[in-house]
Amino acid sequence: MVSRISLLAAMVASAVAASAVAAPRWVRLAVPAETPESAEVISWNTDGTPDANTVEYGIAQNALDKSASGKSFTAKGKLGIVHEVTLTGLQPDTKYFYRVGGAGDWSSVRSFRTAPKAGCGPVKFIASGDHRSDDSAGPNPKWASILGEMHASGAQFIIETGDLVKDGDDINQWYNHMEMAQAKSGEIALMPSFGNHDTDNVKGATAAYNQIWSLPHNDAANNEDFYCFSYGHAVFCALSTATHNDAAGLAMQAKWLDKELTKHADKTWKFVFFHHPVHTSYIDLKFLDLNHPPNEVKQNEHFVPVFDKHHVDVVFAGHNHFYERFAPMKGGAPVGSPKDGTVYITTGGAGAFTYDEIDVLGFKIEPMKVICAEGILGMSGKAKGSQVCSGKHHFIEVDLNGGEFKAIVRSTAAQNFGTADKNKGVIETVTLSKAFAAPQNCGTSGSGGDAGATDAGSTADAGTADAGSAPDASTSDLQVADATAPDTAAAPDTASALDAPTAPDTATTPDTATTPDTATTPDTATAPDTATAPDAALAPDVATGQDADAVAADADTAAGTQPDTKTGGTVQDLSGGNLGPLDAGGGTSTGTATSKPAGGDSGCSGRRGVSNTGWFAALVLAGWIARRRVSA
Ligand SMILES: [Fe+2]
Numbered sequence: 001m002v003s004r005i006s007l008l009a010a011m012v013a014s015a016v017a018a019s020a021v022a023a024p025r026w027v028r029l030a031v032p033a034e035t036p037e038s039a040e041v042i043s044w045n046t047d048g049t050p051d052a053n054t055v056e057y058g059i060a061q062n063a064l065d066k067s068a069s070g071k072s073f074t075a076k077g078k079l080g081i082v083h084e085v086t087l088t089g090l091q092p093d094t095k096y097f098y099r100v101g102g103a104g105d106w107s108s109v110r111s112f113r114t115a116p117k118a119g120c121g122p123v124k125f126i127a128s129g130d131h132r133s134d135d136s137a138g139p140n141p142k143w144a145s146i147l148g149e150m151h152a153s154g155a156q157f158i159i160e161t162g163d164l165v166k167d168g169d170d171i172n173q174w175y176n177h178m179e180m181a182q183a184k185s186g187e188i189a190l191m192p193s194f195g196n197h198d199t200d201n202v203k204g205a206t207a208a209y210n211q212i213w214s215l216p217h218n219d220a221a222n223n224e225d226f227y228c229f230s231y232g233h234a235v236f237c238a239l240s241t242a243t244h245n246d247a248a249g250l251a252m253q254a255k256w257l258d259k260e261l262t263k264h265a266d267k268t269w270k271f272v273f274f275h276h277p278v279h280t281s282y283i284d285l286k287f288l289d290l291n292h293p294p295n296e297v298k299q300n301e302h303f304v305p306v307f308d309k310h311h312v313d314v315v316f317a318g319h320n321h322f323y324e325r326f327a328p329m330k331g332g333a334p335v336g337s338p339k340d341g342t343v344y345i346t347t348g349g350a351g352a353f354t355y356d357e358i359d360v361l362g363f364k365i366e367p368m369k370v371i372c373a374e375g376i377l378g379m380s381g382k383a384k385g386s387q388v389c390s391g392k393h394h395f396i397e398v399d400l401n402g403g404e405f406k407a408i409v410r411s412t413a414a415q416n417f418g419t420a421d422k423n424k425g426v427i428e429t430v431t432l433s434k435a436f437a438a439p440q441n442c443g444t445s446g447s448g449g450d451a452g453a454t455d456a457g458s459t460a461d462a463g464t465a466d467a468g469s470a471p472d473a474s475t476s477d478l479q480v481a482d483a484t485a486p487d488t489a490a491a492p493d494t495a496s497a498l499d500a501p502t503a504p505d506t507a508t509t510p511d512t513a514t515t516p517d518t519a520t521t522p523d524t525a526t527a528p529d530t531a532t533a534p535d536a537a538l539a540p541d542v543a544t545g546q547d548a549d550a551v552a553a554d555a556d557t558a559a560g561t562q563p564d565t566k567t568g569g570t571v572q573d574l575s576g577g578n579l580g581p582l583d584a585g586g587g588t589s590t591g592t593a594t595s596k597p598a599g600g601d602s603g604c605s606g607r608r609g610v611s612n613t614g615w616f617a618a619l620v621l622a623g624w625i626a627r628r629r630v631s632a
Contacts, residue, residue, distance in 0.1 A: 033216035052102030120442035129161030129318025131351030138173030140351030161318030162195025162275035169200035356391035403436030
């Protein structure tokens with residue numbers, strides 16, 4: 001009898017265990033290659049028998065009245081079974097609820113929103129990079145918090161510039177990554193590019209990276225290592241500088257990219273993202289690199305001509321753990337306008353230790369001052385065309401609204417030495433504008449669902465109905481602002497206000513109506529950029545004829561004394577002072593008050609140079625970097 005009871009107990013325990021491990025986990029989204037207005041890719045993992053590949057979905061949370069099935073395959077080690085289902089026939093710009101699994105093992109109900117028809121509505125996405133850990137945990141412990149902020153923005157997807165884990169050949173790290181992300185991964189799609197830390201020494205379908213994410217396919221290498229996808233009136237292309245990164249592989253990708261961008265020539269906005277930066281400020285001490293150099297895998301000669309040929313609007317990279325934005329570049333040199341070149345941005349601050357201020361033996365060491373400053377004790381790290389740098393953990397929130405691109409670079413609550421809401425802020429806001437003609441067949445706007453998590457962070461701009469408004473093409477087409485709103489919830493409107501002088505269509509841009517100084521604001525295209533842009537990156541500024549240093553000083557003074565007319569209060573300049581010439585000008589014109597934390601200017605301008613730490617600081621910094629440099 002005892003043995004029968006034991007056997008029965010063992011059977012029950014086994015059944016319970018089998019049921020538990022078969023439950024769906026790590027539910028996640030991906031954007032399909034071409035039809036995000038009518039399709040969504042959903043993946044999840046299970047252990048055990050792969051007998052349930054079903055998604056139930058609908059536009060009401062309590063009425064999942066449709067279902068779809070997909071495929072499954074056995075992935076590496078403890079990744080278990082990967083399930084992939086592509087929903088099709090969806091309505092554009094519509095919120096859907098769904099659950100995954102089957103046979104009694106269902107996930108909780110999650111939601112996503114389909115893309116608008118091309119040009120028929122705004123698009124919000126996040127750009128970020130390097131959320132790997134500094135040890136062998138996989139994702140950085142900060143990643144959950146940072147991902148939560150990204151999700152709260154209401155963005156539909158994230159483009160990631162690579163290095164999601166520390167060691168891609170360690171399945172435990174990918175496991176940890178998915179565990180940490182699963183609270184949000186089912187509601188905001190992650191579209192990664194291959195970082196050097198992500199590889200497990202194989203390419204294509206056998207790589208853990210590719211087994212986890214259900215990415216679009218390329219027809220050049222016949223894998224998912226690099227890919228393009230359309231979203232609304234934009235195209236996004238991820239390249240791999242971690243695989244296929246020898247001369248032949250890079251040439252292959254360049255040829256493929258040329259074909260893809262030709263195919264998507266009708267898109268208003270073109271973005272490319274990958275890991276190793278084309279342009280970056282960089283300190284080479286001969287015996288030690290303080291950070292990663294530009295063109296590290298020799299990709300530029302292959303990629304840049306294609307970017308220039310197709311006039312890619314923005315190229316995002318990572319690898320260096322900071323934020324840096326360049327003036328529009330073409331052929332490796334700054335040009336006067338984004339009409340003529342591509343804006344390059346490094347965004348490598350979503351988790352791994354960043355180059356923010358540190359305290360060493362009582363000395364404040366600001367790595368960004370050294371890396372992005374000019375002529376400091378013989379060291380000059382600032383790259384030609386570099387405009388703004390920040391060592392803060394951050395991500396970039398981008399709104400595409402017709403012919404306007406607005407990027408709000410947000411510092412996150414999680415920073416190197418702690419997590420607190422007071423760390424949230426705006427490093428800068430960048431606005432690009434171009435002519436845009438709305439399509440005629442947009443029909444009615446999207447629908448579905450309530451204002452759930454996916455909608456929580458929607459900005460006022462995102463809800464405007466004037467996505468198709470044709471801007472005045474004669475207006476300035478690149479503006480930046482040191483939008484220093486301290487709170488992410490309030491930041492979008494504040495940033496819009498600061499951008500008001502550059503809004504392409506004031507008649508249809510609600511924020512402009514509240515901007516008091518539009519009429520008197522000088523064209524920020526002629527802001528005192530000469531202070532830190534001696535390379536004529538913004539040629540029109542030279543016309544001001546002012547002494548560069550004097551202009552900078554004036555701007556600093558003005559920025560520090562003007563009342564904050566937008567918010568009615570003091571706001572924090574998270575850049576640590578001046579973010580650069582355009583920001584100084586923006587602060588002057590908009591009357592934004594800034595309170596500068598101790599440490600002063602940590603922008604790229606280098607107007608003040610390294611403060612008082614000198615060579616000792618540099619050597620301590622070198623030692624610090626040497627310890628932190630764990631990248632291959
Ligand atoms: Fe890297």
